[in-house]
Amino acid sequence: xxxFHALKISQIKQETPTSVAVTFEVPQALKTSFSxxxxxxxxxxxxxxxxxxxxxxxxxxAPSSGELTVGIKKVANGTxxxxxxxxxxxxxxxxxxxxxxxxxxxxxxxxxxxxxAFAAGSGITPVLSIAQAxxxxxxxxxxxxxxxxxxxxxxxxxxxxxxxxxQFPDRFFVEYIYSRSQEINxxxxxxxxxxxxxYLTNKYKQTxxxxxxxxxxxxxxxxxxxxxxxxxxxxSHIHFELFTTSQAAVPETIKExxxxxxxxxxxxxxxxxxxxxxxxxxxALEKQLDAPYSCQGGICSSCIGRVTQGKAQMRQNQILTxxxxxxxxxxxxxxxxxxxxxxxxxxxI
Ligand code: FES
Numbered sequence: 001x002x003x004f005h006a007l008k009i010s011q012i013k014q015e016t017p018t019s020v021a022v023t024f025e026v027p028q029a030l031k032t033s034f035s036x037x038x039x040x041x042x043x044x045x046x047x048x049x050x051x052x053x054x055x056x057x058x059x060x061x062a063p064s065s066g067e068l069t070v071g072i073k074k075v076a077n078g079t080x081x082x083x084x085x086x087x088x089x090x091x092x093x094x095x096x097x098x099x100x101x102x103x104x105x106x107x108x109x110x111x112x113x114x115x116x117a118f119a120a121g122s123g124i125t126p127v128l129s130i131a132q133a134x135x136x137x138x139x140x141x142x143x144x145x146x147x148x149x150x151x152x153x154x155x156x157x158x159x160x161x162x163x164x165x166x167q168f169p170d171r172f173f174v175e176y177i178y179s180r181s182q183e184i185n186x187x188x189x190x191x192x193x194x195x196x197x198x199y200l201t202n203k204y205k206q207t208x209x210x211x212x213x214x215x216x217x218x219x220x221x222x223x224x225x226x227x228x229x230x231x232x233x234x235x236s237h238i239h240f241e242l243f244t245t246s247q248a249a250v251p252e253t254i255k256e257x258x259x260x261x262x263x264x265x266x267x268x269x270x271x272x273x274x275x276x277x278x279x280x281x282x283x284a285l286e287k288q289l290d291a292p293y294s295c296q297g298g299i300c301s302s303c304i305g306r307v308t309q310g311k312a313q314m315r316q317n318q319i320l321t322x323x324x325x326x327x328x329x330x331x332x333x334x335x336x337x338x339x340x341x342x343x344x345x346x347x348x349i
Contacts, residue, residue, distance in 0.1 A: 003033075003097055003098060004043075004045055004095040004096060004097050005030055005033070005034075005095070005096055005097075005098070006093050006094075006095060006096075007024040007025060007026060007030075007068075007093065007094060007095075007096045008024065008025045008091060008092070008093050009022055009023065009024060009025070009088060009089070009090055009091065009092050009093070009094065010023050010024065010025040010090065011023040011069075011090060012088060012089065012090055015071060015156045015157060016073075016153060016154055016155065016156055016158075017153065017154075018073060018074040018085065018154070019071060019072060019073040019074060019085070019122065019156050020071075020072050020084060020085050020088070021060060021069050021070070021071050021072075021156075021157075022069065022070055022072060022084065022088065023061075023067055023068065023069040024068045024069075024094075024096060026068050033098045034068055034096075034098055034099065035063070035099075036059055036063055036068070036099035037063065037099070037104040037105060038059075038062065038063055038104060038105045038126070038129040038130040038132070038133035038134075039058070039059075039101065039103045039104040039105055039126040039127075039129060039130045039213075039241070040058070040059055040099040040100060040101040040103070040104060040126070041056045041057060041058045041059060041070075041099065041100060041101045041126070041294075041300065042056070042057060042059060042068070042070060042096055042097060042098070042099050042100070043055070043056045043096070043097040043100070043294040043300075043302065044056075044057060044070075044080065044094050044095065044096055044097075045094070045095035045096075045097070046080065046083070046094050046095065048079055048080065048083050049079075051079075053079050053080045053083075054293070054294060055080040055081070055294070055295070056294035056295050056299075056300045056302070057070035057071065057072055057125070058070060058071065058101075058125035058126035058129070058215075058241070059099060059125070059126065059129055060124075060125045060126070060128045060129055060157060061129060061132075062129055062132035062133055062136060063129070063133060064132075064133070064136055065132075070125065071122060071124070071125040071128075071156055071157065072084040072085065073121065073122040073156065074086075097294075100294075100300075100301075100302055101126075101241075101300070101301070102301065103126055103213070103215070103239060103240070103241035104130075105130050105133050105134065109134065109137055109138050109141070110138070110210075111138060111140050111141075112138075112140040112141065113134075113138060113140075113141045113210050113211070114141065114142045114143075114144070114207050114208060114209045114210060115130075115134055115141065115142070115143050115144070115209060115210065115211050115212070115213065116143075116144040116145075116146070116199075116200070116204075116209040116211075116212050116213075117130065117131065117143070117144070117145050117146070117212070117213040117214070117215070118146045118148075118191050118196070118212070118213075118214050118215075118216070118220070118224045119145065119146070119147050119148070119213075119214075119215045119216055120147075120148040120149070120190075120191055120215075120216030120217060120220050120243075121148070121149060121154070121156075121216060121217070121243070122156060122243060123214075123215035123216035123217075123220075123241070123243045124147055124155075124156050124157055124161075124215070125156070125157075125215075126215055126241055127145065127213055127215050128157050128160065128161070130213055131143045131145055131164065131172065132164065135164065135167075135168045135171060135172055141171065142170075142171040142172070142173070142207065143168075143171065143172050143173070144173045144174075144175070144199070144204060144207070144209070145161070145172070145173070145174045145175070146174075146175045146177065146191060146195065146196075146199060147161070147174060147175070147176055147177065148176075148177040148178075148179070148190055148191040148216070148220070149176075149177075149178055149179075150178065150179050150180040150181070151178055151180050151181040152176070152178060152181060152183050152186070155176065161174055173204070175187065175199060175203075177189055177190060177191060177195060190220075191216070191220050191223075191224060192220075192223055193223055193224075193226070193227040196223075196224050196227040196228065197227060197231070200228075200231065201231070210237060211237045211238075211239065212224075212228055212233065212237060212238045212239065213239050213240070214238065214239070214240040214241075215240065215241045215243060216243055217242075217243060218242055218318070221240045221242060225238050225240060241299075242298075242299045242318055243299070249315070250277055250315065250336065251313060251315060251336075253313065253338070254276055254277055254313065254336045254338065255276050255277075255338070256275075256276070256277060257275075257276050257340075258273050258274065258275055258276060259273070259274055259276055259310070259337035259338075259339065259340060259341065259342050260272075260273055260340060260341050260342075261273070261274050261280070261283065261337055261341075261342045261343070261344065262309075262342070262343045262344070263280070263283075263284050263287075263289055263291070263305075263343075263344050263346070264343070264344070264345040264346060264347055264348075265284075265289050265290055265291055265346045265347065266290065266346075266347065267347060270284075270287060270289055272287060274337065276336055276337055276338060277336065278336070279315075279332065279333055279334060279335055279336060280305065280312060280330070280332040280335045280336070280337060280342075280344055281293055281296065281303050281332040281333040281335075282333075284332070291303065291305075291332065291346055292304075292346060293332070293333055295333075296333045297333070298314075298315070298316050298317065298318065298319070298331055298333060298334045299318075299319075301319045301320075301331065303331055303332045303333045304320070304329055304330070304331060304332070304346075304349050305329070305330060305332045305335075305344045305345060305346045305349065306327070306328045306329055306330075306344065306345045306346075306348045306349055307328045307329075307330055307335075307342060307343070307344055308328060308343045308344070308345050308348065309341060309342060309343035310337065310338075310339035310340070310341050310342035310343065311337070311338050311339045311342070312330050312335040312336060312337050312338060312342060312344070313335065313336050313338050314330055314331055314334040314335045314336075315334045315335075315336070316334055317331060317334060319331060329349065330344070332344065332346075
């Protein structure tokens with residue numbers, strides 16, 4: 001099920017003091033597998049200090065560029081992000097899974113379409129790819145980027161964004177917001193409901209935005225999304241990608257009991273008994289099943305499976321729609337079995 005390929009790093013660019021852009025060389029034979037839509041991510045797998053570490057990073061390059069580049073911001077106490085920033089070098093080889101993800105540019109990008117994006121911190125990574133794709137694909141479109149950081153020095157891809165502004169002066173608009181520094185041509189504060197209202201109903205009130213792309217921490221996404229909905233934007237036009245989420249506790253309803261679980265991966269069924277206070281993904285990985293996963297935090301959606309018998313309860317879910325949940329889909333990194341018998345099929349999604 002896990003479809004990793006060894007890719008060599010062809011370039012590493014220091015974006016900010018605490019982030020790098022890492023570009024991979026994709027051999028001709030893998031070009032099709034690694035073609036991507038703007039907004040998708042790749043999963044990297046590497047052994048660090050004898051531990052296998054798997055992380056998902058969004059692609060920041062435009063699909064038309066022919067480059068596969070991800071942005072990696074150093075996270076305090078992070079394993080992979082610290083390694084990538086401090087130790088990775090050009091020529092190193094990482095295991096890379098082909099692009100995945102549904103936070104993509106709507107395929108029905110139309111003539112003269114106006115799009116707005118709100119990105120905070122490293123949430124700029126997929127948004128940058130989407131912005132480039134919009135500006136390149138549709139010459140009558142426009143793109144508003146509202147980009148929040150603590151300081152200008154921490155703003156990833158600042159130079160690239162400024163170059164895009166020069167390239168598309170009449171169609172690409174950027175509003176920088178810094179919470180900890182005062183800069184010329186930038187607002188002070190953070191992306192909140194007042195910021196959203198000011199740009200949409202005041203500064204850009206002449207522009208009728210059709211789709212909105214949000215990427216950053218959960219609190220920002222919730223606030224921006226709620227503000228947009230309150231101002232009449234349909235939820236179907238609000239697209240978001242969580243970059244951090246608070247890990248939910250095991251629900252109190254989860255018992256100390258056990259479940260007889262059958263897990264189907266690549267048409268092979270493995271049956272065993274697992275504790276209900278573990279997630280289905282944890283149990284699958286302990287049994288060394290090749291179940292798909294990446295973030296293990298309920299963010300990326302790569303661990304989706306279908307419960308075809310019995311029931312499972314998710315700790316949290318910001319990805320699956322109500323109808324998908326009703327169909328039996330679960331994020332297995334968040335799902336606990338709650339009936340004596342459960343069958344989960346990773347192939348049937
Ligand atoms: S592994 Fe990312 S949502 Fe489950």
